Amino acid sequence: MQSKKGQKRFGREKLQRIIEMCTAIENRTVDPFLLDVDNIIKVIREYFPQWEEADELNLDSEAIHHLASVIKLQSEWVKHCSTSLYTDPFLLEEKITQASKEEMLILFLKAWHPLVELEKLSMNSLAVAMRYWDGLVPIKERWPDLDVQEVVVGTTSRDELVKQRVLGDKVFSEELEGYWRELKEKVEEKRRDGKILYWDFVGADTYEDTVERAFLTSFLITYGYATLEIHPLEEEIFIKPFEKPNTEILMQQSISIPIAVTHENWQKWKRGELN
Amino acid sequence: MRRKTKGVYASKMKRATHMLFYRRHQKPGVKGWELHKALGVDYPKVLGILNDYLKSLDLQVKSVFEEKKTPAKQPSIEELDRARFYITLRGDLTPKETKMIGWRIDDLAGLAVTIAHIINKKGQAPRKDVEKLLGEKLPGWKVGLNLDRYIRYGYIQQDDNCQLYLDWRTHAEVNEKALIELLLRSETQTTLPFENKNEENNEAEEQEGD
Numbered sequence: 001m002q003s004k005k006g007q008k009r010f011g012r013e014k015l016q017r018i019i020e021m022c023t024a025i026e027n028r029t030v031d032p033f034l035l036d037v038d039n040i041i042k043v044i045r046e047y048f049p050q051w052e053e054a055d056e057l058n059l060d061s062e063a064i065h066h067l068a069s070v071i072k073l074q075s076e077w078v079k080h081c082s083t084s085l086y087t088d089p090f091l092l093e094e095k096i097t098q099a100s101k102e103e104m105l106i107l108f109l110k111a112w113h114p115l116v117e118l119e120k121l122s123m124n125s126l127a128v129a130m131r132y133w134d135g136l137v138p139i140k141e142r143w144p145d146l147d148v149q150e151v152v153v154g155t156t157s158r159d160e161l162v163k164q165r166v167l168g169d170k171v172f173s174e175e176l177e178g179y180w181r182e183l184k185e186k187v188e189e190k191r192r193d194g195k196i197l198y199w200d201f202v203g204a205d206t207y208e209d210t211v212e213r214a215f216l217t218s219f220l221i222t223y224g225y226a227t228l229e230i231h232p233l234e235e236e237i238f239i240k241p242f243e244k245p246n247t248e249i250l251m252q253q254s255i256s257i258p259i260a261v262t263h264e265n266w267q268k269w270k271r272g273e274l275n
Numbered sequence: 276m277r278r279k280t281k282g283v284y285a286s287k288m289k290r291a292t293h294m295l296f297y298r299r300h301q302k303p304g305v306k307g308w309e310l311h312k313a314l315g316v317d318y319p320k321v322l323g324i325l326n327d328y329l330k331s332l333d334l335q336v337k338s339v340f341e342e343k344k345t346p347a348k349q350p351s352i353e354e355l356d357r358a359r360f361y362i363t364l365r366g367d368l369t370p371k372e373t374k375m376i377g378w379r380i381d382d383l384a385g386l387a388v389t390i391a392h393i394i395n396k397k398g399q400a401p402r403k404d405v406e407k408l409l410g411e412k413l414p415g416w417k418v419g420l421n422l423d424r425y426i427r428y429g430y431i432q433q434d435d436n437c438q439l440y441l442d443w444r445t446h447a448e449v450n451e452k453a454l455i456e457l458l459l460r461s462e463t464q465t466t467l468p469f470e471n472k473n474e475e476n477n478e479a480e481e482q483e484g485d
Contacts, residue, residue, distance in 0.1 A: 089396075095461060099461065102370075109368050110453065112367065113366075
C-alpha cells in the first residue's frame, strides 16, 4: 500500500515536470524539438492506470493538453521550413562567405534595379529664377550699412575709466575692507549683540546706492568678513561682522541665500515698514 | 468625350513623369499623397499607364509600402497614399554597365555581401561583424570607407550602438527575396563568364590607377 502511494507521488511529480517543460516550450523559451514526444507519451501511459482521484485525472489531462500544444508547435515549424519563405541561415552564411566577388556581383545585378533620378534645369525654372532675380531688392537696400564713424585709436587713463564708471575709484579689496570697517562701526553704534539688520546696513538714500551696497555685502559674506543670521519665523535677516576675516569659510562648501533687493522693498525700508 | 479623357490622362501622365523623374526632396521618389494631390484620386491608374509606357524603355514605377510590408492583396488608396513611388530599372544591368553608373565591381560586391548578411541576420547586424566579413576579400582601409558610402547613399543605416540595418534605398532598389534565392541556388564560380582575361586585367589596372 505504502509503495503504491509512493509510486503515485512519483508519477504526479513526473507529470508536473512534463507540464512545466511543455509550458516553457509554449512560451518559446525552449526548442520544441528538445522534447521526446514518444517517451513522454510512454510515461503518461505508464501512470494512467493508477489515477483514481479527480485531481489526478485532471493532472493527466492537463499533461496531454500541453503535449498536444507542443506537437502543434513542432508541426508549425516543419510547415514554415517547407515554405519558400524559410532560408537556412547557416547555409546562406556559408554561401556568402564562399562566393567570389564576381559571383556576388552577378547575383546582385539580377536583383538590383537602381533608381532613375534627374537633376536638371528647365526653361520654366530658369524663367522663374529670372523673375525672382528681377524682383530682388539690391543687397545695399536690404542691408543698409551701419553709420559708424571712424575714430583714431588712442590711449586712456585709469582716472578716465573711473570717471566713465568702467572702473571703481578704489581697488576692489580695499573697497571691501573699507566696507567691512563701516559694517563693524555701524554694528557697534546699534549695540545689538554684534549684528545689524540687513536692510539697515545695505539701505541707502538712493535705490542705485542700495543695490551697490547689497552687491558689496554679498562679497563680504562670501569672502568671510561677515556672516548672515536668519530668523525665519520673524522674517528677519541680520549681518554679523567677524573680528578677523574667516578664511576657513573659503575652503568650505558654500550655500547661496537669495535676498530680493527690489525697488518696492527699498521704498518699504525708506518708509520704515520693512523692519 | 473619349478624346478628352485620353487628353486628361496624357497630361496627368506627363505631370507624374515630372514628379517621379526629377528629384523634389532630399530623397528621390514621391509620396503617394503628393501624387494624389497633384493627379487626383485616380493616380494609381495614371501610374499604371505610365508603368506600361515605361516597359519599352526597361524602366518601371516601383512602390515601397510603409513598414516595408507589401499588402498581400490589392492595396487600398490609404496604403498607396502612405507608400513611396520611384522610377527604377525594370531589367538588370550587366557588370560592364555598372561602371557607367559609377560603381566599381569591388564596391558593388561589398554592397551585395553587406545586404545579404543583414538580411540573413534578420535585418540587423553589428558593424564589426560586417567589417570582418568584408575584410576577408577587400583591403582593410576600404572596408570602413565602403560601409560609410553605403550609409551615405541610403542602402544601410547605422544606429548609436553600431548596429547596421537596411535603409530606404535597398528597399526601393533591391529585390531582397530574389537576392537570397539566387544566393542559395548559386554554385561557386570564380571567373566572370562575360569578360575575357585581358579585360579583367585591364579593369584591375584601371582600379589600381584610380
